[in-house]
Amino acid sequence: MKKKISLVEVRHIAKLANLPLTEVELKKFSEQLSEVIDYNVSLLKKVPTQGVEPTAHVSGVSNVLRADETEPGLAANEALQNTKSQYNGFFKVKAILDLPAGRQGKE
Incomplete structure (x- = not known):
């Protein structure tokens, strides 16, 4: 079964590879x-x-991650109690991204 790779497919691959x-x-x-x-x-x-069982993973390893379990966390006021600066219940930090004009964050 010979499949010819079309020009459209090559063009797409070239675009993905820039x-x-x-x-x-x-x-x-x-x-x-x-x-x-x-x-x-x-x-x-x-x-x-012939005689080879189909597999999805050749190593036989199954999920080795632990189950997600929720644990109690800090209340917002506890998390913020030692911060130097906060705003409306959030940590206030120096800007790390330049925002376009007109989209400046509130101080």
Whole structure:
């Protein structure tokens, strides 16, 4: 089953890779990518898979993360009690982003 990689697909890949390609290059890469994919698919078809159980993960590892459990946290007033500066119940810090004119935060 030979699938030709279309110029549209190559153009999309080039855009994702930020590669400005000419129409000649697009055509060339369409042919080359098609050949590379066909070759690799032919290699995969030769791999003996009879009797191999389908798997989603080859290592057999399942979820090793702990379950999410909520724990009591600080009330807002407790969290803010030692801050040097606060505003409307939030920590007040120096600006780290430049906001466009007209979108300045309140002091």
